[in-house]
Amino acid sequence: MAYLATNNYFEDKDFVDKWLYTMRTGELDLSWMNAATEKVKPKEANPRRGLTYRDIDLGSYGYTDMPEKVRRNRSYAPRGAEIPEGVPDAQPWVSRKSELWAFNTESYYEEAVSRQWNATTDIPWDRLEGVELPENIGKSLSQLMTFLTEVEMIATDTPAMWLPRLNPDFIEVRSFIASQAMDEARHAEVFRKRALTTGWGLMQASPMNEMALKHLRDADSFSEMSVALHLVAEGNVLTLFRFSEYLSPTDVDKRIFRLVMQDEARHVGYGMQHFKYVLEHFPEKREVLHAHLDEAENISFAGAAATELTEAFIILAGGGMKQENIEEGIKITTKFNLKQMQEHFERLDKCGMPERRERSKLYKMYEMGVAAAQAAGINLN
Amino acid sequence: MGVSFPSTDYFEALKARMVEQDEKFRRLGYIDTTFGVAVGQNGKARNFILEFEVFDLKNVREVASIDLKQVDFVLEGDSPVWREMIENIKRNGQADASHDINTLAHFGERLKIRYDDPDGHDKLYRFMESIQEFFDLSSKLDVSF
Ligand SMILES: [Fe+2]
Numbered sequence A: 001m002a003y004l005a006t007n008n009y010f011e012d013k014d015f016v017d018k019w020l021y022t023m024r025t026g027e028l029d030l031s032w033m034n035a036a037t038e039k040v041k042p043k044e045a046n047p048r049r050g051l052t053y054r055d056i057d058l059g060s061y062g063y064t065d066m067p068e069k070v071r072r073n074r075s076y077a078p079r080g081a082e083i084p085e086g087v088p089d090a091q092p093w094v095s096r097k098s099e100l101w102a103f104n105t106e107s108y109y110e111e112a113v114s115r116q117w118n119a120t121t122d123i124p125w126d127r128l129e130g131v132e133l134p135e136n137i138g139k140s141l142s143q144l145m146t147f148l149t150e151v152e153m154i155a156t157d158t159p160a161m162w163l164p165r166l167n168p169d170f171i172e173v174r175s176f177i178a179s180q181a182m183d184e185a186r187h188a189e190v191f192r193k194r195a196l197t198t199g200w201g202l203m204q205a206s207p208m209n210e211m212a213l214k215h216l217r218d219a220d221s222f223s224e225m226s227v228a229l230h231l232v233a234e235g236n237v238l239t240l241f242r243f244s245e246y247l248s249p250t251d252v253d254k255r256i257f258r259l260v261m262q263d264e265a266r267h268v269g270y271g272m273q274h275f276k277y278v279l280e281h282f283p284e285k286r287e288v289l290h291a292h293l294d295e296a297e298n299i300s301f302a303g304a305a306a307t308e309l310t311e312a313f314i315i316l317a318g319g320g321m322k323q324e325n326i327e328e329g330i331k332i333t334t335k336f337n338l339k340q341m342q343e344h345f346e347r348l349d350k351c352g353m354p355e356r357r358e359r360s361k362l363y364k365m366y367e368m369g370v371a372a373a374q375a376a377g378i379n380l381n
Numbered sequence B: 001m002g003v004s005f006p007s008t009d010y011f012e013a014l015k016a017r018m019v020e021q022d023e024k025f026r027r028l029g030y031i032d033t034t035f036g037v038a039v040g041q042n043g044k045a046r047n048f049i050l051e052f053e054v055f056d057l058k059n060v061r062e063v064a065s066i067d068l069k070q071v072d073f074v075l076e077g078d079s080p081v082w083r084e085m086i087e088n089i090k091r092n093g094q095a096d097a098s099h100d101i102n103t104l105a106h107f108g109e110r111l112k113i114r115y116d117d118p119d120g121h122d123k124l125y126r127f128m129e130s131i132q133e134f135f136d137l138s139s140k141l142d143v144s145f
C-alpha cells in the first residue's frame, strides 16, 4: 500500500465518540462557516456562451493574479478556499505558473468541452456499407489507421500521466489536459473503428513510430513534454490529418479527419500559447527547450519516414500501385512532408524562437529536401 | 429569393440559415474566429470579412483590402473556383469529396490560405466542421454569379 491514513480512525476512541456524540445530540461545530474566503458575484459576460472560467476569474479565485510560484497550496484545496492545517501534501511536480500556463488557457478548455463529438454516433458509418475499396487502397488506409491508433494511444497516455503532477491551483490547465486525454481516447477509438470497417482489419504496428512516440512520455518537465507533444508531434499530426482528409477515398473518411483535425488544432493552439508564455516568463528555460527540441526533431524526422507510413501514403496519394500512381504519390507525399517541416518552423518563429532555424538539424534537412524536390521537378508552390 | 455571389447579401443569407439551424451549430460548438474571403475577378478581388462568435456569424462586411494582421486567415480563390464549389454544394446538398474547403485549399492549387500568424491559420482547422457546414448552407440558396 502506497499511502496510509495518518491515523487508525476505527481504533481512535475520541474520533468515534465525537461521531456518536453528534448523532446523539445534534450539536453542530459550524466553524467551517467562518472560512476566511472572499464573497464574489460572477456573471456571464455573454449569456449565449454561458458562464465560463473567464467569468469566474475574480479576486482570490482568479488566475490573473496568481503568483508565479505557488507556495501556499500543495493539496487538493480548490484555489481560493481556506486551507486549514492538516491537508496532505499532494506532491505536485509543477507549481510554477510559467511551466504550464498558456495565454488564454481557460478558453481552450471551454472550446474543448463545447466541441466534443462522438465517434460512435457522429460518423455516418452506415454510408460505408457497400463501399469496396481496391485491395491496395483498402490495405493502405488500414495501415494508416493502424499507425494513427498507435499515435493516439500514446497521445492519450502522455497528458494523462502529467495530470496528477500539476498543482491543483492550475485547475484550468488541468481541465484542458484532461479534455485532451479524452480527445485522444476518441481519436484512438475512431481510427480503430475505421481500420476494422475497411474490411482488411488492422495492418502492422510500427517499431520506428513507437520509438518516436515513446519519447513523448519521457520528458523531464511539463514544458519539454509540451513542446515535444503539442508543437512537434501534434503539429505534424495536424498537417497529417489535413493531408489525410485531402486524400480520403470516401466522404465518411473526410468527416472523420475533419473532426479529429479540430481537436488536434486545439492541442497545437494550447502548445503554441504555452510555448510563447514560457519563453516570455521563464527565459532560463529557452536553452533547455532547445536541447529538448534537438531530440524531438531528430525523432520526428525518423518517425515521419517510417516505411509503414510513407508507403501507405504514397499509394493513397497516387491512387494505386501502377508506375504512374507511385510517381504521383511520391510527389504529393514529398510536398506533404516538406509542408510539415515548414509549418513547424513557422510556429516556432511566431512563438518567439526564430533562432531555431539556425540551430536545428531538421531545418538543414528541410532545405536539403526542398532542393531535392525542386531538382526532381516537384512543384512546392 | 436569389442572391448573387460574391456579395455581403450572400453571406447575410447564410447567416440567416445559420440562425434557423441553431441546434446544429450549437452541437458543433463555439466558433470564435474572424476570417477573410477573397474572390478574384478579372485581376481584382472582392474582399469580405466574416466575424464569428460563440455559435453565430456576428458580422460580415465588404472591404477594399484585407490586412492579414486583422484576421485569422484569408480563403482566397478566383471566382470560377468559388462558383464551382457553390454549384457543387447546391447539387449535392453539401460539398462532395472533391469540393470541401480543406481539399480545395490543401496544396493551394485552387483556394489559397493566407495568414500572418500560424495560430490564426490553425483556427481554420479548429473550427473546420462549423466553417464547412456554414458554406454547405449554400445548398439552400439560389445563387447567381
Ligand atoms: Fe489526436
Ligand SMILES: [Fe+2]
Binding pocket: A155, A184, A234, A263, A264, A267
Ligand atoms: Fe492531439
